[in-house]
Amino acid sequence: MKKKKGHKVTRSQGHKTTKHKRKKKIAEEVKPVKLSQHLARRLKAQDNINTDYVISGRYKFRIQDPKELSKHIFEDIDPEFASRVQKGDILVAGENFGCGSSREQAPQALKMAGFYAVAAKSFARIFYRNAFNIGLMLVETDTSFVDDGDTMELDLDKGKLKDVSKGLSFDIKPIPFVMKKLLEDGGVIEHFKKYGGFKFNEQV
Numbered sequence: 001m002k003k004k005k006g007h008k009v010t011r012s013q014g015h016k017t018t019k020h021k022r023k024k025k026i027a028e029e030v031k032p033v034k035l036s037q038h039l040a041r042r043l044k045a046q047d048n049i050n051t052d053y054v055i056s057g058r059y060k061f062r063i064q065d066p067k068e069l070s071k072h073i074f075e076d077i078d079p080e081f082a083s084r085v086q087k088g089d090i091l092v093a094g095e096n097f098g099c100g101s102s103r104e105q106a107p108q109a110l111k112m113a114g115f116y117a118v119a120a121k122s123f124a125r126i127f128y129r130n131a132f133n134i135g136l137m138l139v140e141t142d143t144s145f146v147d148d149g150d151t152m153e154l155d156l157d158k159g160k161l162k163d164v165s166k167g168l169s170f171d172i173k174p175i176p177f178v179m180k181k182l183l184e185d186g187g188v189i190e191h192f193k194k195y196g197g198f199k200f201n202e203q204v
Helices: 011-029 066-072 105-113 125-133 177-185 188-195
Strands: 037-042 090-092 117-120 137-140 151-155 160-163 168-171
Touching: 066 105, 105 125, 117 151, 125 137, 125 177, 177 188
Parallel strands: 037 090, 090 117, 117 137
Antiparallel strands: 037 151, 151 160, 160 168
């Protein structure tokens, strides 16, 4: 009884198979990352929203729990605003957002409310620093055409904020490496715990 001969792969066929696998691997590596989508939350007031509007001074000392504090964000501008916020939303504002008091309760309350990021034309300097210190992302970009409820995508690698609802794309101001590292680690305190100090070189 004759044994069946196995199928012999020629050199040409083997080369084609290897080439096909290589192309498949490259295609997988360059496959675009699907961006998460977020809803825009926008106040009627746009420019110069100070930290006392973010969280009223009457709550700053009465309420110590940041989660409880977050239930009162923008209460003096829009009493129902906090109840409309969903986890992962992007807060959208205009010029000079976060001016006024330097207390950290304002960015803490926004983070605890569930905001993924805050997008504005510009930020007050101290608020900007405080927000990144606690791991709240701030994005500087043109927000003129974004409406409340628009679906947004944020692509930090490409430096773009996309309004999917309107089919628009806006350039964002590059976030410095140090700030990105703080966001990645969850803020200054978590970064310090992770490394036992501050390590901001790009080899970390």
